[in-house]
Amino acid sequence: MGKTLFDKIWDSHVVSEIEGGPSVVYIDRHLVHEVTSPQAFAGIEKRGVPVFRPQNTVATPDHNVPTIDQHLPIKDALSKFQVDKLTENCERHGVDLYGLNHPYQGIVHVIGPQLGLTQPGMTIVCGDSHTSTHGAFGAVAFGIGTSEVEMVLATQCIMQPKPKKMRITVDGELGKGVTAKDIVLYIISKVTAGGGTGYFVEFAGSAIRGLSMEGRMTVCNMSIEMGARGGHIAPDETTFEYIKGRERAPQGEEFDKAVAKWKELKTDDDAVFDKEIVFDAADIEPMITYGTNPGMGAKIVSNIPSLTDIEDSEKASFEKSMNYMGFNAGDQLVGKPVDYVFVGSCTNGRIEDLREVAGFVKGKKKAENITAWIVPGSKQVEKMAQDEGIVEVLEEAGFKLRQPGCSACLAMNDDKIPEGKYAVSTSNRNFEGRQGPGSRTLLASPLTAAAVAVSGKIIDPRELL
Amino acid sequence: MAIDKFISFESSAVPLAIENVDTDQIIPARFLKATTRDGFGENLFRDWRFDKNNEPIKDFVLNDDTYTGKILVAGKNFGSGSSREHAAWAVHDYGFKVVVSSFFADIFRGNSLNNGLLPVQVSEEFLVKVFAEIDKDPNAQFKVDLENQQFTIVATGESTGFEISSYKKECLLNGFDDIDYLISIKDKIEAFEEARA
Secondary structure (H helix, E strand, O other): OOOHHHHHHHHHOEEOOOOOOOOEEEEEEEEOOOOOHHHHHHHHHHHHOOOOOOHHHOOOOOOOOOOOOOOOOOOOOOHHHHHHHHHHHHHHOEEEEOEEEEOEEOHHHHHHHOOOOOOOEEEEEEOOHHHHHHHHHEEEEEOOOHHHHHHHHOOOOEOOOEEEEEEEEEEEEOOOOOOOOHHHHHHHHOOOOOOOOOOEEEEEOHHHOOOHHEEEEEEEHHHHHHHOOEEEEEHHHHHHHHOOOOOOOOOHHHHHHHHHOOOOOOOOOOOOEEEEEEEEHHOOOEEEEEEOOOEEEEEEEOOOOHHOOOOOHHHHHHHHHHHHHHHOOOOOOOOOEOOOOEEEEEHHOOOHHHHHHHHHOOOHHHHOOOEEEOOOOOOHHHHHHHHHHHHHHHHHHHOOOOOOOHHOOOOOOOOOOOOEEEEOOOOOOOOOOOOOOOOOEOOOHHHHHHHHHOOOEOOOOOHHH | OOOOOOOOOOEEEEEEOOOOHHHHHHHOHHOOOOOOOHHHHOOOOOOEEEEOOOEEOOOOHHOOOOOOEEEEEEEEEEOOOOOOHHHHHHHHHHHOOEEOOOEOHHHHHHHHHOOOOOOEEEOHHHHHHHHHHHHHHHOOOOEEEOOOOEEEEEEOOOOEEEOHHHHHHHHHHHOOHHHHHHHOOOHHHHHHHHHHH
């Protein structure tokens, strides 16, 4: 029987199997940020072991950093302490750090691909669930807890049972105004927020293959939002073209050799998945979420489900969610008022996202009732936005580009949506309080976010294209 | 650095009949700024437990003295979302030793097991029975038997098995920790590296 892409990568990284237990899996690339690593560094120090392979680990602060005045000391004492601690730990243990104000600093899942650290066939982990982003390159990448961060620091391995395998195929042509974010929000709305639990997902099909690397990253990024361990896409020419020439990628002859190997990374025709789901791209329209988990999404032009559409066992959770959001079952989504628009995060904070927003708002003006935060995913994205004139376009339309970080996606820094306010956000989670205590999040694509920022309310972006 | 040994026990349980309890509810991001593993129990379910003036919200179950015990019983897909181990630390630090649900998010399950917190996954039907039992008697006792992988409603004697790998079971019962194990096989890891090079 043939092997899936996942089998090929996973099996080649198994150091040993424990009877009746997990596999010991070797990790090629370990990404580290300030929030989930201090206890792990403290752990290895307490055990008296060094970082086993410091050259395979790269760190950057992102969750806690302010997105204005980054040249000044961080005001929040606890955030500053955590960011400083990362610097200290990296210095002490010989780990590469792209610190605050370094030209490569940024959200860990944006900088990895950008620097060529993310490569096909690798196992990649980070103490952050959106590590699944790197699967876009045909890697096996997933989030881990701090105990596992400590394992990787100490031994370059983790211990995990092999997940089941699922393939999600999206075939066909995407309609006008339908983007990678809409694909993944659509998939999650069908699979549900827990429907991928226990699986590692391969995304396939012509609609997926037609996406840019940025679009593929958006899709893989949110595979965790259906509960999947991670998601990935077989590498192809689009992938190799993206990696070519990046600083930490193989160069010259080495690159050609690597590509020859990477071309073998695909699921065999006769491989079998534990579960297969097929969607038609033509069924996908611009999406938005209305509830408090990413599975609660719908076409923008539709209504929130009515109570009769909800299963009895789920009614209480659904009503709790509607109550939190200040919505009623059956409400029309288009026309609902919005207060904030957030463009950024590891889901949609890349240069392509900023280009899309700038392309849309060019010659238009931001609605007066909207406060918009546009946050680049990294210093390099920020620089590209400056060099390409995106900053001017945004400013003419009444927007301002902030400085890179996770920002309002999880509101660990000061970028918090106030209680009761509605934010259309290009990020990945609409959990209660995710963007600040009492905040109400509606997840959507950068294009939809731009359309909402201009119109001041929920709108189908296709109306303005 | 061992974890606490898991000893089988009987206890009453705290019911949280909500589905998709995500990590941001278990421990909101703004409380992740600590650099040690301690004290997260204080902020467990922070925004459900306390209002914005830090006053306890009376109808939240952790503020209701009727319910106590070392077992948390929750709706399906418990622990979804972030990989933050702080969520498992918070549940454990608060005093829970076991979480019962009809299914757990993968990362939360792994994080729990690495900290001596046992996720007990039961069928949806059995979960309904557990909630019903607590509803009938807030002091209803439940028995967690890790060795035999059994979870029992003491009053009715109804019992269900639960899955755990034999390796992880040994770890919990003996207080072993994966990191010590991995350090002990470093030769193997080095040999693996050489073989691939």
